[in-house]
Amino acid sequence: MMKMTNFFYLLLIVCLLGCSREEHTDEQGSSCGKVSNVSFSASSSTITINYSSGDGTNSYKIEYGLTGFSQGSGTSFTTSNTYAEIGDLASSTTYDFYITGICSSTENSVPYKLSSVTTQQSQCKGSTSVQFYQYDPNEVALQFSYSGGSVYQYEVEYGPTGFKLGKGIRQKTESWSSSLSIKNLTYETAYDFYVRTFCSEGDPNQFKKFSYTTGTSCPKPFNLNSYVISGSCNVGLGATRGFSWDSYGSPQSYTISLIQDVNSAPTAQTFTTSNKSIAISNMYCNWKGFYVKSNCGNKSSEWAGPFIF
Known part of the structure; x- marks a missing residue:
């Protein structure tokens, strides 16, 4: 009888221990x-x-x-x-x-x-564009623009041509800036750049792919502007009008081309200056806009523009 009782208690203890472990295990x-x-x-x-x-x-x-x-x-x-x-x-x-x-x-x-x-619906539905400027063998400047309204920030991911998005190097602009410099690039090498715009914090549009091969170049001007300094285009000898722009690097000079139709390509009516601005007199109302290009030694940039008055 004693042996049966001991066996019963031993069996009970084993069962309790087993139940206790099971309560702390998962499925x-x-x-x-x-x-x-x-x-x-x-x-x-x-x-x-x-x-x-x-x-x-x-x-x-x-x-x-x-x-x-x-x-x-x-x-x-x-x-x-x-x-x-x-x-x-x-x-x-x-x-x-x-x-x-x-x-x-x-x-x-x-x-x-x-x-x-x-995920929520994005309010950032416009298109992102970028222009590349290079005036150093290992550095490229990116100038961003967005077609869909206000911008909070731009982001770029870059790497050698063919890299998989998510495996590259990412940089963001400051919230007030539309440009970014990418340094430590290899000279004469092809890169892919994926660019997107944040319309507000946490709300970007989709990445858009651009490609660029490094190599020193003559940078195209940007931020074109024109304004009346004095006079009027339909009175007397016409107006004196100012023209201005910005550029990267150190071009030796700039050439501007005046146009008489908003759809015209650059014409033979040109002026050259070593400054990033010029004033031109006798501007009558038939002049509608202008292009400008940079001149760097023995080569020139693409025409920038047109800027329509």
């Missing part, structure tokens, strides 16, 4: 705890996820893709933080996320699936 029998308290916020290009760690976790693998993707076929990364910011997403697009706790090199938790998170 796969692992003691690596699953993340919990998952929340998120979304902009037009970024989704931010917050979560609480599970028992024993010290890092996390996050995998994401378009909603409905098969786990293992998405984009993934590892972080030690209990939050993650996933950028460069398409606007008005729905994504799924899998968050897996990592306890050791051999033990992971059951993934937490966050389903159907949709």
